[in-house]
Amino acid sequence: MYWEKEIETISRKNLEALQLERLRKSVKNASASYHYKNLFETIGVDPEKISSLDDIKKIPFTNKEDLRENWPYGFLAVSKDELVRMHSSSGTTGRATIIFHTQHDLDEWTNIVARSMYMTGMRRGDVFQNMMTYGLFTGGLGFHYGAEKVGALIIPAGSGNSKRQIQLMQDFQTTVIHIIPSYALHLSTVFEELGIDPRRDTNLGIAFLGAEPHSEKTRQKIEDFYGVNAFNSYGLSEMNGPGVSFECQYKNGMHIWEDNYIVEIIDPDTLEPVPDGEEGELVLTTLLREGMPILRYRTKDLTRIIPGPCECGRTHRRIERIKGRTDDMLVLKGVNIFPIQIEKILMDIEGVGTNYQIILERKDYNDHMIVKVEVHKEFFSGDLKQLETLRRAITEELKSDILITPRVELVEPNALPKSEGKAVRVIDNRED
Amino acid sequence: MKAYQLSIFAENKPGRLAKVTRILGKENINIRAISISSSDAFGVINMLVDDPERAQKVLSKEGLTVKLKEVIAVIIEDRPGGLDKLIQLLYDENINVENAYGFVLESWKKAVFVVDVDQIEKTQAVLKKNGVETLDTEALLAAEPFHYMKY
Numbered sequence A: 001m002y003w004e005k006e007i008e009t010i011s012r013k014n015l016e017a018l019q020l021e022r023l024r025k026s027v028k029n030a031s032a033s034y035h036y037k038n039l040f041e042t043i044g045v046d047p048e049k050i051s052s053l054d055d056i057k058k059i060p061f062t063n064k065e066d067l068r069e070n071w072p073y074g075f076l077a078v079s080k081d082e083l084v085r086m087h088s089s090s091g092t093t094g095r096a097t098i099i100f101h102t103q104h105d106l107d108e109w110t111n112i113v114a115r116s117m118y119m120t121g122m123r124r125g126d127v128f129q130n131m132m133t134y135g136l137f138t139g140g141l142g143f144h145y146g147a148e149k150v151g152a153l154i155i156p157a158g159s160g161n162s163k164r165q166i167q168l169m170q171d172f173q174t175t176v177i178h179i180i181p182s183y184a185l186h187l188s189t190v191f192e193e194l195g196i197d198p199r200r201d202t203n204l205g206i207a208f209l210g211a212e213p214h215s216e217k218t219r220q221k222i223e224d225f226y227g228v229n230a231f232n233s234y235g236l237s238e239m240n241g242p243g244v245s246f247e248c249q250y251k252n253g254m255h256i257w258e259d260n261y262i263v264e265i266i267d268p269d270t271l272e273p274v275p276d277g278e279e280g281e282l283v284l285t286t287l288l289r290e291g292m293p294i295l296r297y298r299t300k301d302l303t304r305i306i307p308g309p310c311e312c313g314r315t316h317r318r319i320e321r322i323k324g325r326t327d328d329m330l331v332l333k334g335v336n337i338f339p340i341q342i343e344k345i346l347m348d349i350e351g352v353g354t355n356y357q358i359i360l361e362r363k364d365y366n367d368h369m370i371v372k373v374e375v376h377k378e379f380f381s382g383d384l385k386q387l388e389t390l391r392r393a394i395t396e397e398l399k400s401d402i403l404i405t406p407r408v409e410l411v412e413p414n415a416l417p418k419s420e421g422k423a424v425r426v427i428d429n430r431e432d
Numbered sequence B: 001m002k003a004y005q006l007s008i009f010a011e012n013k014p015g016r017l018a019k020v021t022r023i024l025g026k027e028n029i030n031i032r033a034i035s036i037s038s039s040d041a042f043g044v045i046n047m048l049v050d051d052p053e054r055a056q057k058v059l060s061k062e063g064l065t066v067k068l069k070e071v072i073a074v075i076i077e078d079r080p081g082g083l084d085k086l087i088q089l090l091y092d093e094n095i096n097v098e099n100a101y102g103f104v105l106e107s108w109k110k111a112v113f114v115v116d117v118d119q120i121e122k123t124q125a126v127l128k129k130n131g132v133e134t135l136d137t138e139a140l141l142a143a144e145p146f147h148y149m150k151y
């Protein structure tokens, strides 16, 4: 059941010793880069003097802005000849950040992706349909090489083209899929249109959900519809991409591979660490990356460490489902709201379909939230009163959680823009 | 006697009704009567057509959300007070009318009235007891409309 039993079940003491050894190496390696060399000189960090894991605090945080300012080679710790691949973040604002990899980096990354997939039960003999964009985005190639290492047969389907995806699943008896959750929900409507029931007409058994935060209810919907075990995963291109953190068979938080990363959770305002169990911003340090080491990277993702050991026997700590990104946080009338909060509420209400959209508007110096919700096809009974009741229920539920009364508009099934990549859930029309 | 109306979920935006009528026109399905009930952002288009099942199929295929809904179609006298008689009868029996619309069959003689009520079986019994004639889909199909009227 383990890909690498020894490292996955290593004692905390030995893990920490391993981390320290690797941290020292990584910091030293990082000091060969333009950015860290200058930084260490300016603030007087001596990589040789890292003598405990706690000493990591002597190193300043690295932000996305640092990556942008040093675009593209300022973080390189090796000569360009060593590089064999680049990827970029899917950031929507500003210049994309570029991450370079050496062959060693790719091998280590591939190994933790394989470890993650193996953990969920994927094996040699499985047919893995990778429904992610291949290219600069890490979700496609990252999973691809991991699956290859496990020994599965890969269908590199790429994203989109729903009918072909379904055809491939049927023709080659796909057993494992990798899919963006909002696209999985959209694809379910295509299955319905075609009269194909994935539980009856396909061999699907495992789904990897990634690239997008989603609620527990969304996972359940996907599991019920496809008849699969769906696993949440977390990763970001700055930390390679997928494989940073993955759920085991117990699906209670995602094990974060601490032999590859140092995990810190900090208060995003005070930048002080918070104790295990408390929510804060995830900060990660690469331990094995040679080409482009990144130290104390502020991910902007909010989560917490789930305290205590996992039943699976792995000693690497677990992080909870990402609550939101500090970037995604909406501030409306002084209230902080995460889109995922809204999704969680919507998906719990019967009659709600697969897609929704949050629109923010400013009128007469007042902010308003409009939530457009697709009605489930089977729900509509032909009655306006029923729709009004649903709308009121949604409004009330949202109001009691986010403390703001949104204007809820019900729209026809499939009326909102379909997402074949990451869904655009929030449209902010407010002008500063 | 069972009659069915088409109920179509539609957002209040330009072109929704036009899309429905265009599809039905192309499919040669005759619209006998229509009524739209709406809140501010969305509404329901109710229609009596000559072939409800086929209409549902073609509209669904075009991506519309359509339900066939059982309604009661009655024949009333097309003169002042004709409708009142029916409404009073339902009111006396505590039956709530959710929506109603109709069309004239023969001017000053007969009109067909469609009522969407909360207690369909009870309504049918009450109407039968009071000698009010109801029509099923086939009878509706046979009835020749003169022009539409909306309640």
Ligand SMILES: [Zn+2]
Pocket: A248, A249, A250, A255, A310, A311, A312, A313, A314
């Ligand atoms: Zn576990």
